[in-house]
Amino acid sequence: MAAWAERLAGVRGVLLDISGVLYDSGSGGGTAIAGSVEAVARLKRSPLKVRFCTNESQKSRRELVGLLQRLGFDISEEEVTAPAPATCQILKERGLRPHLLVHDGVRSEFDDINMSNPNCVVIADAGESFSYENMNRAFQVLMELENPVLISLGKGRYYKETSGLMLDVGGYMKALEYACGIEAEVVGKPSPEFFKSALQAIGVEAHQAIMIGDDIVGDVGGAQQCGMRALQVRTGKFRPGDEHHPKVKADGYVNNLAEAVDLLLQHTDK
Amino acid sequence: MAAWAERLAGVRGVLLDISGVLYDSGSGGGTAIAGSVEAVARLKRSPLKVRFCTNESQKSRRELVGLLQRLGFDISEEEVTAPAPATCQILKERGLRPHLLVHDGVRSEFDDINMSNPNCVVIADAGESFSYENMNRAFQVLMELENPVLISLGKGRYYKETSGLMLDVGGYMKALEYACGIEAEVVGKPSPEFFKSALQAIGVEAHQAIMIGDDIVGDVGGAQQCGMRALQVRTGKFRPGDEHHPKVKADGYVNNLAEAVDLLLQHTDK
Numbered sequence: 001m002a003a004w005a006e007r008l009a010g011v012r013g014v015l016l017d018i019s020g021v022l023y024d025s026g027s028g029g030g031t032a033i034a035g036s037v038e039a040v041a042r043l044k045r046s047p048l049k050v051r052f053c054t055n056e057s058q059k060s061r062r063e064l065v066g067l068l069q070r071l072g073f074d075i076s077e078e079e080v081t082a083p084a085p086a087t088c089q090i091l092k093e094r095g096l097r098p099h100l101l102v103h104d105g106v107r108s109e110f111d112d113i114n115m116s117n118p119n120c121v122v123i124a125d126a127g128e129s130f131s132y133e134n135m136n137r138a139f140q141v142l143m144e145l146e147n148p149v150l151i152s153l154g155k156g157r158y159y160k161e162t163s164g165l166m167l168d169v170g171g172y173m174k175a176l177e178y179a180c181g182i183e184a185e186v187v188g189k190p191s192p193e194f195f196k197s198a199l200q201a202i203g204v205e206a207h208q209a210i211m212i213g214d215d216i217v218g219d220v221g222g223a224q225q226c227g228m229r230a231l232q233v234r235t236g237k238f239r240p241g242d243e244h245h246p247k248v249k250a251d252g253y254v255n256n257l258a259e260a261v262d263l264l265l266q267h268t269d270k
Numbered sequence: 271m272a273a274w275a276e277r278l279a280g281v282r283g284v285l286l287d288i289s290g291v292l293y294d295s296g297s298g299g300g301t302a303i304a305g306s307v308e309a310v311a312r313l314k315r316s317p318l319k320v321r322f323c324t325n326e327s328q329k330s331r332r333e334l335v336g337l338l339q340r341l342g343f344d345i346s347e348e349e350v351t352a353p354a355p356a357t358c359q360i361l362k363e364r365g366l367r368p369h370l371l372v373h374d375g376v377r378s379e380f381d382d383i384n385m386s387n388p389n390c391v392v393i394a395d396a397g398e399s400f401s402y403e404n405m406n407r408a409f410q411v412l413m414e415l416e417n418p419v420l421i422s423l424g425k426g427r428y429y430k431e432t433s434g435l436m437l438d439v440g441g442y443m444k445a446l447e448y449a450c451g452i453e454a455e456v457v458g459k460p461s462p463e464f465f466k467s468a469l470q471a472i473g474v475e476a477h478q479a480i481m482i483g484d485d486i487v488g489d490v491g492g493a494q495q496c497g498m499r500a501l502q503v504r505t506g507k508f509r510p511g512d513e514h515h516p517k518v519k520a521d522g523y524v525n526n527l528a529e530a531v532d533l534l535l536q537h538t539d540k
Contacts, residue, residue, distance in 0.1 A: 130402040136437050139428065143435055157449045158409065165413055167406050171445030179427045179441040 007251050008267040011229070013049035013204030015195070016040070018064070018080075019056055019159055020214035020236015021257050022073060026162030029067050033235050035258030037072040043261050044074055048268065049202040052080045053195065053211070055154035055188040055218065057124035057169065058103040061085065081198035083153035083188035084109035087122060090187065096149060098122040099141045101134055101172075120149035123176065123184075125156070125169040135172065142180045150176055154188035156218055160237045189215070190222020199228075210251070212260050214238050221248040231260050277521050278537040281499070283319035283474030285465070286310070288334070288350075289326055289429055290484035290506015291527050292343060296432030299337050303505050305528030307342040313531050314344055318538065319472040322350045323465070323481070325424035325458040325488065327394030327439065328373040331355065351468040353423035353458035354379035357392060360457065366419060368392040369411045371404055371442075390419035393446070393454075395426070395439040405442065412450045420446055424458035426488055430507045459485075460492020469498075480521070482530050484508050491518040501530050 001007070019025055022040065023032045043050050052075060056064055061077045061084075068075050084106050091098060091113055099118035100110060103126050110122075121138045142148040156168035173184045188194050199209055206227035213219020214236030223230040232242060232250040235257070243253055254260045271277070289295055292310065293302045313320050322345060326334055331347045331354075338345050354376050361368060361383055369388035370380060373396050380392075391408045412418040426438035443454045458464050469479055476497035483489020484506030493500040502512060502520040505527070513523055524530045 126402075128402050130405070132396075132398045132400040132437070135400070135441075139437050139441075140434060143428075157451070158413075164410060167402070167409050167445070167449055171405075171409075171449040174448040175437070175441030175445040178444040179437055181427070 001252075004252070004263050005267045007229070008210070008264060010208055011048070011210050011264065011268045012208040013051070013199065013202050013210075014043060014264065015051050015053040015198055015209060015211045015223070015228070016043075016257070017189075017211070017213035017215070017219050018052055018054040018068070020238070021212060021233055022068060023071055024160055024162050024236060025058075029070070031162060032071045032073070033256060035256055039256075039258040039261040041074050042265065046265055048264065049204050050079070051198050051202045053189065053198040054080065054082050055156055057083050057106055057153035057188070058127060059105040060108050062108075063105055081194070081201060083194070084124070086194060086197065087151055087153060087187045088113055090151070091120075091122075096120045096151075098151070099138060101126055101129065101138045102153075103127050103129055119145060120151060121176070122151045122153070123169055123172060124153035125159075126172070127166075130167075130172055135175065139176060139179050142176065142182065148180055148182050150180070150182055150184040152184040152186050152188075154218070155184075155186045155190075156215065158237060160214075165237070189213075189218045190225065192222075192226050195223060195226045195228065199226075210264070212257060216242040216245050216248050216250065220250045224248070224251075233257055233260060271522075274522070274533050275537045277499070278480070278534060280478055281318070281480050281534065281538045282478040283321070283469065283472050283480075284313060284534065285321050285323040285468055285479060285481045285493070285498070286313075286527070287459075287481070287483035287485070287489050288322055288324040288338070290508070291482060291503055292338060293341055294430055294432050294506060295328075299340070301432060302341045302343070303526060305526055309526075309528040309531040311344050312535065316535055318534065319474050320349070321468050321472045323459065323468040324350065324352050325395075325426055327353050327376055327423035327458070328397060329375040330378045332378075333375055351464070351471060353464070354394070356464060356467065357421055357423060357457045358383055360421070361390075361392075366390045366421075368421070369408060371396055371399065371408045372423075373397050373399055389415060390421060391446070392421045392423070393439060393442060394423035395429075396442070397436075400437075400442055405445065409446060409449050412446065412452065418450055418452050420450070420452055420454040422454040422456050422458075424488070425454075425456045425460075426485065428507060430484075435507065459483075459488045460495065462492075462496050465493060465496045465498065469496075480534070482527060486512040486515050486518050486520065490520045494518070494521075503527055503530060
């Protein structure tokens, strides 16, 4: 593999995944990953543009940012690209009225959306709310529509909480797709539109940007398909097999965000 | 389409699906579909061999047969091919110790199976037991195995209860497949082994047999792939679009089991 200086040449902007990179979620709010608070602070003092790009769909941006601030991170709502606000924009543009199957924590993002007489279903990482009853209701709403529309906030397979690996929205999206014979529209990583909106927010071109994430498919593969570079951290949901993934090869694997930031500050143009 | 006499020529044995053909399940046990009790009785008085071939995985055979008998059907446990007993045979043959994600009603079928220190997961139509917690536990068991084995009792998309359409095990199978990056083994229709075991039980060859079911893919498509003929009834989960399915065409569509039995008794050899 080429030297780091070559791999990181021309990088002007950094997209940071949140869960598994900054912190591991869990009961009581979760815990910061060692060195990440300082790493974010150093990155923000550097000339590099920084944007947080998350598929978090259990919490509103306000709740997420509040939690991260309490853990010590320098982060504000305006710096976060998240799937719920992006979904609200799509719903408004297309006159869609959602039946929501989401976690209570993210419901406030949909406060100004018309939900009467639903003509689509929106699912997110609903956690415990993925009961049979709630899944069946979403299924029935879709089956009653002439042109069923299913929007999924991300399609992650699983994520890591402090207590262990947890099923993410992706499997439940697949369940509804299969039962209804339809294909969901994914809002969030690895959708190219989602990465592009994060890049637009910091005015950086894809070829000048690098994604740092713990998900070899959603973060690394998705970013590379948009023309970005991507590093995988060995924290969060990282598993050793990821470094030998049959389809995706990161531009580099690092132990954690602190190491990634060391490399970036050392090897990108001052 | 050819005349019924031609389409039914040489039929010696009949496989009958249960849910959606004999009865619609629901609260209080469910209700017999009009004419089905008499149709089964007439079929069993004829020279045709009859076998019940169900993907029912919420109830043990004993419970299912008891329910059907109370609804007036002439049926015994020995006449039923069902996925739970077939699964138990596979578990024993391969030394597999299952973690079960199944409905309480079917648990007794697994009474003599060793479930300590699980090395596979078995899922069935678990209904309300498809909670997030139970799904997550099954997911975690699979992720901890070096060679994860997932056995699914059928892969139905949905079924019809008296209260409406209900999600079947198939979607949940897809969810675990996606989350774990694995492929499930399906025991039940449309697996060829399952149809063959039903045919063996009545000593009839596939080309002499006809399947009667309400599921265009699981019943009709599956039976045809085994070399059988198949009729779809317009009861149970039947939907008008089934008659224009892009991949599967039944050998005939009939309003209900009574009509199917009329045709069979009229057009098969005496």
